[in-house]
Amino acid sequence: MVKKTLIPIGPYHPLQEEPELFKLYCEGEIVKDIKWETGYNHRGIELLSEKKTYDQSFFLVERVCGICSTSHPFAFANAVEEIVNVEITNRAKYIRSIIGELERIHSHLLWVGLAGHFLGYNTVFMWAWKYREPILDLFEIISGNRNSYAMFKVGGVRRDIENNKIPIIKGILDKFKKKNDLLVGAVMDDPVIHARTKGVGILTKQDIIDYAAVGPTARASGIAMDVRKDDPYAAYPLVNWKVITAEKGDVFAKAEVRLLEMYESISIIEQCLEGLKKEKEGEISVKVKEIPAGWGTGRAEAPRGEVFHYVLSDGSNSPARHKIRAPSYTNIATFKKSCIGQTISDATISLAAVDPCYCCTERMAVAYDSKTKEKILNGNELIALSVKKTNELRNK
Amino acid sequence: MNTDEILKIIKEKFSSDVLDVFKKTETRANITIKPESLVKINEYVFKDIELRFIIATANHTKKGFEILYHYSKDDIGLIVNLHVILPVEKPEIESLTCLFSAANWIEREIHELYGIVFLNHPELEKLISEGNWAEGVYPYRREFK
Numbered sequence: 001m002v003k004k005t006l007i008p009i010g011p012y013h014p015l016q017e018e019p020e021l022f023k024l025y026c027e028g029e030i031v032k033d034i035k036w037e038t039g040y041n042h043r044g045i046e047l048l049s050e051k052k053t054y055d056q057s058f059f060l061v062e063r064v065c066g067i068c069s070t071s072h073p074f075a076f077a078n079a080v081e082e083i084v085n086v087e088i089t090n091r092a093k094y095i096r097s098i099i100g101e102l103e104r105i106h107s108h109l110l111w112v113g114l115a116g117h118f119l120g121y122n123t124v125f126m127w128a129w130k131y132r133e134p135i136l137d138l139f140e141i142i143s144g145n146r147n148s149y150a151m152f153k154v155g156g157v158r159r160d161i162e163n164n165k166i167p168i169i170k171g172i173l174d175k176f177k178k179k180n181d182l183l184v185g186a187v188m189d190d191p192v193i194h195a196r197t198k199g200v201g202i203l204t205k206q207d208i209i210d211y212a213a214v215g216p217t218a219r220a221s222g223i224a225m226d227v228r229k230d231d232p233y234a235a236y237p238l239v240n241w242k243v244i245t246a247e248k249g250d251v252f253a254k255a256e257v258r259l260l261e262m263y264e265s266i267s268i269i270e271q272c273l274e275g276l277k278k279e280k281e282g283e284i285s286v287k288v289k290e291i292p293a294g295w296g297t298g299r300a301e302a303p304r305g306e307v308f309h310y311v312l313s314d315g316s317n318s319p320a321r322h323k324i325r326a327p328s329y330t331n332i333a334t335f336k337k338s339c340i341g342q343t344i345s346d347a348t349i350s351l352a353a354v355d356p357c358y359c360c361t362e363r364m365a366v367a368y369d370s371k372t373k374e375k376i377l378n379g380n381e382l383i384a385l386s387v388k389k390t391n392e393l394r395n396k
Numbered sequence: 397m398n399t400d401e402i403l404k405i406i407k408e409k410f411s412s413d414v415l416d417v418f419k420k421t422e423t424r425a426n427i428t429i430k431p432e433s434l435v436k437i438n439e440y441v442f443k444d445i446e447l448r449f450i451i452a453t454a455n456h457t458k459k460g461f462e463i464l465y466h467y468s469k470d471d472i473g474l475i476v477n478l479h480v481i482l483p484v485e486k487p488e489i490e491s492l493t494c495l496f497s498a499a500n501w502i503e504r505e506i507h508e509l510y511g512i513v514f515l516n517h518p519e520l521e522k523l524i525s526e527g528n529w530a531e532g533v534y535p536y537r538r539e540f541k
Contacts, residue, residue, distance in 0.1 A: 047535070225448075230470040231423060
């Protein structure tokens with residue numbers, strides 16, 4: 001009789017933005033079923049936001065996610081400004097888009113690094129995280145913070161990007177672009193990475209529609225969905241760029257979409273910096289006296305996909321209801337489609353492909369025999385399984 | 397299909413089920429519907445008009461429990477909210493899991509935060525507070541004076 005094994009992945013790791021526990025039910029090496037538990041980090045932010053003023057809520061929603069910390073204030077600002085019906089200045093639009101795109105670059109680099117590490121390519125991990133550093137430095141130059149930038153408010157942004165900083169930012173981006181070419185080449189041209197990621201964890205168009213998946217996960221399955229194009233906001237309608245899609249829906253397609261998106265992001269930032277030069281310095285916000293009663297729905301394209309905020313205002317200085325939907329909420333659920341039937345070593349990279357933080361696997365995953373309750377594999381041994389498969393392919 | 401056409405076709409096709417249609421802007425609209433016609437209208441907008449399900453928002457107001465099903469028409473940037481109001485005494489509504497899997501988690505979440513029962517849901521278990529929250533206590537319910 002085949003021994004059934006339960007492999008838990010999760011729930012905690014300090015780097016993880018979404019603590020969660022995946023239980024993989026395996027027969028031999030094949031994943032047969034998956035159960036999911038979450039709520040470990042449920043902080044009641046939606047309810048908390050109703051106790052804060054609109055200004056304070058920006059700092060609160062910035063802390064929904066540590067990695068893409070601007071996407072939530074972005075969507076929240078779009079929602080509140082829809083209620084107020086205010087048009088922000090072009091300079092503020094450019095600054096918002098620059099922050100949003102820098103964030104996409106650093107988030108995608110983080111993902112590429114972790115995916116590399118997971119497949120046993122620690123060089124990719126080190127390169128990606130090394131080249132991510134100058135991007136974080138850029139954030140410090142622009143906002144004073146490497147993370148949680150506190151740039152957004154109703155009617156504009158809190159800090160200007162002075163024109164004398166533009167050449168510095170461009171210089172850093174130019175250097176980064178060359179390094180990024182190296183990284184993208186290393187990932188896209190490696191036959192072993194192809195062997196490990198092509199045809200693995202496939203999501204079809206129908207799966208994407210069924211699970212309402214968004215962002216690179218959807219775009220890698222051939223659905224050209226991007227809030228920046230579909231429901232334009234900030235400076236995105238003012239600049240030229242294209243939506244990157246791939247057709248296959250496997251892990252490689254998701255990597256391809258993210259890697260190529262970084263070039264689009266760089267292009268958007270460069271155009272926004274040019275745009276800044278044409279606008280008057282200091283015109284970064286419009287005065288908003290009060291938020292009238294009404295509702296607003298704001299969206300923003302975060303690195304992981306569409307962030308959705310619904311804000312109900314009763315005319316007071318705090319939201320009467322504030323609903324937040326992060327992209328991973330719908331993306332993670334696709335795990336059930338992409339992983340069942342895969343081997344354990346492929347299941348983990350398939351999970352990683354939708355970009356939840358999966359670093360937990362390294363520290364927390366322990367495989368128990370479901371009958372004897374004895375440990376079979378720990379986290380490092382699980383990664384070793386994945387690395388071993390890569391090495392075998394390499395040797396072939 | 398543009399915003400006006402979508403609103404018009406829903407209004408015509410479900411004239412006895414739609415209580416109110418409100419077009420806020422070119423890209424934002426709200427349609428209040430009867431709770432008992434939820435599944436057939438959602439099926440129509442999801443399968444025939446091909447709107448993308450975004451998420452559902454529940455709220456507890458003086459009117460009762462309100463649920464907004466947010467849909468997106470990506471090619472024109474439209475967000476349509478399908479709005480139902482449930483009585484506080486009997487907060488029950490059909491589950492949409494028969495139409496798409498994306499409804500699964502959000503219905504479980506609404507169930508545990510507001511105590512709204514989704515009929516015919518395949519696994520109406522707790523999603524975010526398994527094992528660490530009292531039974532029958534719903535944290536997002538409000539008290540009105």
